[in-house]
Amino acid sequence: MEKPVSSSVIKRLPRYYRYLGELLSLGIERISSKELSQRMGITASQIRQDLNCFGGFGQQGYGYNVEYLYGEIAKILGLDFKYKAILVGVGNIGHALTRNTNFEKRGFNLVGIFDTDPQKIGMKIQNLTVLDYKEVKSFIEMECPTMAILSVPRVVANQVANELYDMGIKAFLNFSYAELAKRDDVVVENIHLGDSLMRLCYKISKKNKNEV
Amino acid sequence: MEKPVSSSVIKRLPRYYRYLGELLSLGIERISSKELSQRMGITASQIRQDLNCFGGFGQQGYGYNVEYLYGEIAKILGLDFKYKAILVGVGNIGHALTRNTNFEKRGFNLVGIFDTDPQKIGMKIQNLTVLDYKEVKSFIEMECPTMAILSVPRVVANQVANELYDMGIKAFLNFSYAELAKRDDVVVENIHLGDSLMRLCYKISKKNKNEV
DNA sequence: TTTTAAGTTTACATAATTGTTACAATTCAC
DNA sequence: GTGAATTGTAACAATTATGTAAACTTAAAA
Numbered sequence: 001m002e003k004p005v006s007s008s009v010i011k012r013l014p015r016y017y018r019y020l021g022e023l024l025s026l027g028i029e030r031i032s033s034k035e036l037s038q039r040m041g042i043t044a045s046q047i048r049q050d051l052n053c054f055g056g057f058g059q060q061g062y063g064y065n066v067e068y069l070y071g072e073i074a075k076i077l078g079l080d081f082k083y084k085a086i087l088v089g090v091g092n093i094g095h096a097l098t099r100n101t102n103f104e105k106r107g108f109n110l111v112g113i114f115d116t117d118p119q120k121i122g123m124k125i126q127n128l129t130v131l132d133y134k135e136v137k138s139f140i141e142m143e144c145p146t147m148a149i150l151s152v153p154r155v156v157a158n159q160v161a162n163e164l165y166d167m168g169i170k171a172f173l174n175f176s177y178a179e180l181a182k183r184d185d186v187v188v189e190n191i192h193l194g195d196s197l198m199r200l201c202y203k204i205s206k207k208n209k210n211e212v
Numbered sequence: 213m214e215k216p217v218s219s220s221v222i223k224r225l226p227r228y229y230r231y232l233g234e235l236l237s238l239g240i241e242r243i244s245s246k247e248l249s250q251r252m253g254i255t256a257s258q259i260r261q262d263l264n265c266f267g268g269f270g271q272q273g274y275g276y277n278v279e280y281l282y283g284e285i286a287k288i289l290g291l292d293f294k295y296k297a298i299l300v301g302v303g304n305i306g307h308a309l310t311r312n313t314n315f316e317k318r319g320f321n322l323v324g325i326f327d328t329d330p331q332k333i334g335m336k337i338q339n340l341t342v343l344d345y346k347e348v349k350s351f352i353e354m355e356c357p358t359m360a361i362l363s364v365p366r367v368v369a370n371q372v373a374n375e376l377y378d379m380g381i382k383a384f385l386n387f388s389y390a391e392l393a394k395r396d397d398v399v400v401e402n403i404h405l406g407d408s409l410m411r412l413c414y415k416i417s418k419k420n421k422n423e424v
Numbered sequence: 425t426t427t428t429a430a431g432t433t434t435a436c437a438t439a440a441t442t443g444t445t446a447c448a449a450t451t452c453a454c
Numbered sequence: 455g456t457g458a459a460t461t462g463t464a465a466c467a468a469t470t471a472t473g474t475a476a477a478c479t480t481a482a483a484a
C-alpha cells in the first residue's frame with residue numbers, strides 16, 4: 001500500500017524538473033541537495049524529502065546524478081508518455097499557446113484544434129487545420145485524445161466542458177475565467193490569469209502601505 | 213501591530229472575489245459562509261477565518277452582504293487603485309494578453325507596449341502603439357509605471373528584468389520560462405504554463421495507474 | 425410588545441498537514 | 455583504510471485547516 005504523495009510535493013516537481021534541465025544543459029553531471037537548495041532558494045532537506053516520496057535517487061557521499069534524476073522525474077510526471085490533446089477555442093490565448101508552448105516536452109501531443117467561428121475554421125496553425133467544433137465528437141471517437149485545453153469564453157466554458165466530458169475527455173487545462181464544476185473522475189489544471197494579476201496587485205498594495 | 217496575513221489566505225482571495233462577483237451578477241444580496249462554502253467546495257470555517265484576517269465583514273444572524281464584501285475584498289486586493297503597467301515582449305502570449313485580460317478590472321492600467329523586433333514596432337495593439345524597447349527607459353521616467361509584464365524569451369528574461377529593475381520597476385508578472393532572480397524589494401507573480409502542463413500530466417498518469 | 429427559537433459570525437481550541445532540524449548510515453575519494 | 459561529504463529518515467516545530475462554543479441578530483410567535 002503506497003502512501004499518497006501530498007499535493008504540495010507535486011506542485012514543486014515541475015520546478016525541480018526545470019532546474020535539473022538547466023543543470024543538464026550546463027553540462028553539470030552531479031549535484032548535491034545542498035547546492036540545489038541554494039540555487040532554488042529552498043532547504044536541502046525539503047528537496048531530499050520531496051524526492052524520497054518517490055524513491056531514493058541519490059547516493060550518500062555523492063549526491064544526485066543530474067541526468068538520471070532528470071529522467072526519473074520525467075517518468076514520475078509521466079512525460080515519457082505523450083497524451084493526445086486537443087485545443088478548443090482559438091481566440092487569443094488559445095492561438096498563442098499553440099506556438100509558444102512546447103507540448104511535446106511536457107507530456108502532450110496536440111492533435112486537433114477546434115472553434116465555432118467560421119472565420120477561424122480552416123485556418124492553418126502550426127501543422128494543424130482548425131476544425132469545426134461540430135466535428136469534435138467524431139474526431140474524439142477516432143483519435144481518442146486524453147486532454148482538452150479549454151480556451152473558450154467564460155459563459156460557455158462549463159457547457160463545453162460537459163459536452164467534452166460526455167465524449168470521453170477527463171482532463172482539462174482550463175484557461176477560461178469560469179471555474180469548472182468538479183467531478184470525481186476529472187482532473188483539471190486551472191490557469192486564471194486574472195487571479196494572478198489580483199495577487200500581484202495585492203502584493204504591490206501591501207508593499208506600498210508598509211513603506212508609507 | 214498587525215499580524216501578517218499568510219500567503220495561503222492571499223492565494224484564495226481572488227477566488228472569493230470571483231465567486232462574489234458572480235453572486236452579484238446573479239442579483240444575490242446576501243450569503244452565509246455555509247452556502248458559499250458549498251458553492252466553492254471548501255469549509256465554511258475556512259471562509260470565515262480567511263475573511264476575519266482583514267476584519268469582520270459579516271453580521272451574526274444575517275451573513276455577509278455580497279455587494280459590501282465584494283467591495284471590501286476589492287479594497288484589500290488593491291483593485292481600487294489602478295497601477296500603471298507595461299508589456300515587454302509582444303510574441304504570442306504577450307499579444308494575446310492585451311486583448312484577453314481585462315487589466316482595468318484587476319487593478320492595472322496598460323500604458324505601454326515594447327519589443328525589439330522592428331517588424332512589431334509601430335504595430336497598433338488595442339489603443340496603443342508598440343514602441344522600441346530602446347525607448348523604455350525614457351518612457352518609464354515619464355510615466356512611472358509600477359509593473360511590467362514579462363513575455364520575453366527565456367534566455368533574456370533575467371537580463372530584461374534587471375534592466376527594468378534599475379529603471380525603477382519593482383513588480384513583475386512573469387510569463388517567461390525562466391525563473392527571475394529573487395530580490396527583497398521586488399514582487400513577482402510567475403505564470404509557468406509548462407509547469408501546469410506537467411502537473412496535469414502527472415495527475416493523468418497517476419489516475420491511469422490507479423485504474424489499472 | 426415581548427419572548428423565543430433558529431441561524432450566523434466570531435473567536436478560540438483542536439487536529440492535520442507541512443516544513444525543518446538533527447543525526448546515523450553510507451559512500452566516495454584519496 | 456580513513457575522513458569528508460552526502461543521503462535518507464525520524465523527531466520536532468511551525469503552519470494551516472477544522473471543529474466548536476459563545477455571542478449576537480433576525481424574525482416569527484405569543
